[in-house]
Amino acid sequence: xxxxxxxxxxxxxxxxxxxxxxxxxxxxxxxxxxxxxxxxxxxxxxxxxxxxxxxxxxxxxxxxxxxxxxxxxxxxxxxxxxxxxxxxxxxxxxxxxxxxxxxxxxxxxxxxxxxxxxxxxxxxxxxxxxxxxxxxxxxxxxxxxxxxxxxxxxxxxxxxxxxxxxxxxxxxxxxxxxxxxxxxxxxxxxxxxxxxxxxxxxxxxxxxxxxxxxxxxxxxxxxxxxxxxxxxxxxx
Amino acid sequence: xxxxxxxxxxxxxxxxxxxxxxxxxxxxxxxxxxxxxxxxxxxxxxxxxxxxxxxxxxxxxxxxxxxxxxxxxxxxxxxxxxxxxxxxxxxxxxxxxxxxxxxxxxxxxxxxxxxxxxxxxxxxxxxxxxxxxxxxxxxxxxxxxxxxxxxxxxxxxxxxxxxxxxxxxxxxxxxxxxxxxxxxxxxxxxxxxxxxxxxxxxxxxxxxxxxxxxxxxxxxxxxxxxxxxxxxxxxx
DNA sequence: TCTTTAGTTGATCAATCATTCAACATTTTC
DNA sequence: GAAAATGTTGAATGATTGATCAACTAAAGA
Numbered sequence: 348x349x350x351x352x353x354x355x356x357x358x359x360x361x362x363x364x365x366x367x368x369x370x371x372x373x374x375x376x377x378x379x380x381x382x383x384x385x386x387x388x389x390x391x392x393x394x395x396x397x398x399x400x401x402x403x404x405x406x407x408x409x410x411x412x413x414x415x416x417x418x419x420x421x422x423x424x425x426x427x428x429x430x431x432x433x434x435x436x437x438x439x440x441x442x443x444x445x446x447x448x449x450x451x452x453x454x455x456x457x458x459x460x461x462x463x464x465x466x467x468x469x470x471x472x473x474x475x476x477x478x479x480x481x482x483x484x485x486x487x488x489x490x491x492x493x494x495x496x497x498x499x500x501x502x503x504x505x506x507x508x509x510x511x512x513x514x515x516x517x518x519x520x521x522x523x524x525x526x527x528x529x530x531x532x533x534x535x536x537x538x539x540x541x542x543x544x545x546x547x548x549x550x551x552x553x554x555x556x557x558x559x560x561x562x563x564x565x566x567x568x569x570x571x572x573x574x575x576x577x578x579x580x581x582x583x
Numbered sequence: 584x585x586x587x588x589x590x591x592x593x594x595x596x597x598x599x600x601x602x603x604x605x606x607x608x609x610x611x612x613x614x615x616x617x618x619x620x621x622x623x624x625x626x627x628x629x630x631x632x633x634x635x636x637x638x639x640x641x642x643x644x645x646x647x648x649x650x651x652x653x654x655x656x657x658x659x660x661x662x663x664x665x666x667x668x669x670x671x672x673x674x675x676x677x678x679x680x681x682x683x684x685x686x687x688x689x690x691x692x693x694x695x696x697x698x699x700x701x702x703x704x705x706x707x708x709x710x711x712x713x714x715x716x717x718x719x720x721x722x723x724x725x726x727x728x729x730x731x732x733x734x735x736x737x738x739x740x741x742x743x744x745x746x747x748x749x750x751x752x753x754x755x756x757x758x759x760x761x762x763x764x765x766x767x768x769x770x771x772x773x774x775x776x777x778x779x780x781x782x783x784x785x786x787x788x789x790x791x792x793x794x795x796x797x798x799x800x801x802x803x804x805x806x807x808x809x810x811x812x813x814x815x816x817x818x819x
Numbered sequence: 820t821c822t823t824t825a826g827t828t829g830a831t832c833a834a835t836c837a838t839t840c841a842a843c844a845t846t847t848t849c
Numbered sequence: 850g851a852a853a854a855t856g857t858t859g860a861a862t863g864a865t866t867g868a869t870c871a872a873c874t875a876a877a878g879a
Contacts, residue, residue: 374704375704375705376614376700376701376705378612378614378615379614379701379705453704454704456700460700460757461700461701463757463758463760463761464612464692464696464697464700464701464757464760465612465615465697465700465701467760467761468610468611468689468690468760469611469612469615474761474763477761478761478762481758481761481762481767485767504770504773504774506770507770507771507773507774508774510758510767510770510771510774511751511770511771511774511775513754513758513767514750514751514753514754514755514757514758514767514768514771515747515750515751515754516754517750517753517754517757517758518749518750518751518752518753518754518755518757519750519754521696521699521700521750521753521754522699522717522746522749522750522753524699524700524703524704525699525703525710525713525714525717526714526717527710530817530818530819531717531721531746531749531750531819532750533818533819534740534742534743534746534747534818534819535743535746535747535750537740537743537818538740538743538744538746538747538778539747541778542774542777542778542781545778545781545782545785546781549781581766582766582769582770582773583766583767583769583770
């Protein structure tokens with residue numbers, strides 16, 4: 348038996364298969380995309396695909412790995428180029444998804460979100476990279492929120508906030524696709540903005556009350572809460 | 584050709600097929616559920632199913648119609664029994680989804696959310712009932728928010744807030760299923776609570792400033808904003 | 820140059836897919 | 850109680866599914 352783990356990682360054929368499969372999985376979903384469709388679109392015969400991937404599930408894992416590897420280049424870097432303001436980056440990120448929705452006629456939202464709901468239970472091995480993708484995505488948002496330092500209250504739960512941003516994105520994408528309109532998505536983003544502004548306002552208030560100078564990079568806040576028994580637990 | 588529209592609406596067989604199909608679509612998804620699986624689980628032969636439904640897509644539409652019809656009994660009524668406080672009902676609603684996730688081993692989240700991402704593009708006729716389901720869901724939340732009256736600021740956008748609650752639910756369910764933990768969901772719900780509390784605090788402040796008495800049922804707030812050209816537009 | 824490894828071909832497979840329909844059974848209508 | 854409408858049976862259909870593999874070619878290493 349052939350060892351398929353890492354077969355021809357650099358091969359152009361392998362890359363083309365992954366590229367096409369990613370596109371088709373995003374447009375039609377994993378189950379609805381036949382291997383034959385991938386083969387036809389990639390201009391490749393079945394033997395080649397099964398030379399690089401043990402089967403369709405392995406192809407899915409390859410697509411997910413590639414998708415995660417490209418997350419920074421495709422998403423974070425454009426957003427970070429768009430604005431230096433760490434809090435505005437949150438909204439530039441959400442706007443990126445809104446633009447992609449609109450320019451694709453509300454078909455292309457979040458591939459990983461689609462797969463999370465479609466295969467998380469039926470293909471257990473796929474759940475892990477999906478989970479890791481969400482971790483990375485919200486982790487970057489969390490870093491932006493932490494970079495905002497004292498602009499947010501010290502006790503504001505940044506990890507939980509980052510998970511909320513992800514929820515608003517996925518829930519917004521879902522509603523926008525169902526509605527074929529950005530409006531419900533934009534409404535949720537507007538409320539998120541209003542929430543962050545209220546947090547900034549509170550931070551300003553507390554800062555002037557205690558007579559502190561506005562520090563650009565605030566000290567790292569404590570991201571934990573105390574449980575009733577005194578133990579620390581993470582809220583996300 | 585037989586007219587399938589409304590074939591034997593009350594038939595016990597038809598009802599059993601819908602019940603089983605709903606369950607299987609929720610557990611495995613629409614595409615991954617074969618008609619043969621539905622037939623076996625329902626203890627029915629193919630002819631019966633095709634007597635009531637033109638095909639698999641029509642079965643899906645039947646499931647969606649039934650699911651919408653049961654939304655009040657299954658979701659809203661239990662929540663409204665749980666608490667009279669209109670704002671607490673929002674969180675009782677979210678808690679209902681959390682409980683269902685946990686008791687099903689993180690497999691059963693929101694059927695309509697799953698279907699929205701799986702078939703919204705590929706089965707255009709299904710998009711309409713999915714859309715209507717989201718409308719009804721967020722519409723009820725909106726009604727609760729409006730029932731909170733003056734406890735929320737007059738300018739708080741209740742329809743947009745309701746859409747945000749829906750986004751938090753769907754995004755939270757998605758993350759919880761990917762993580763196989765409630766934590767990310769609970770984190771987002773916690774932030775939503777914090778947001779609503781900040782809105783309540785502001786409403787209290789503005790109420791005392793203008794010297795008004797706290798009214799249980801506030802006058803209906805203006806759910807519109809003024810655009811740059813003076814026209815009103817809905818934000819959701 | 821010879822050998823080995825990597826990559827490609829495409830016919831072929833069994834399994835599953837959604838769907839059909841003539842025959843039969845039951846219930847309703849008049 | 851005859852006729853009509855409604856519901857049920859289950860074998861059969863053709864299309865599509867993911868996957869296999871022996872034969873072949875191209876590239877890499879000695």
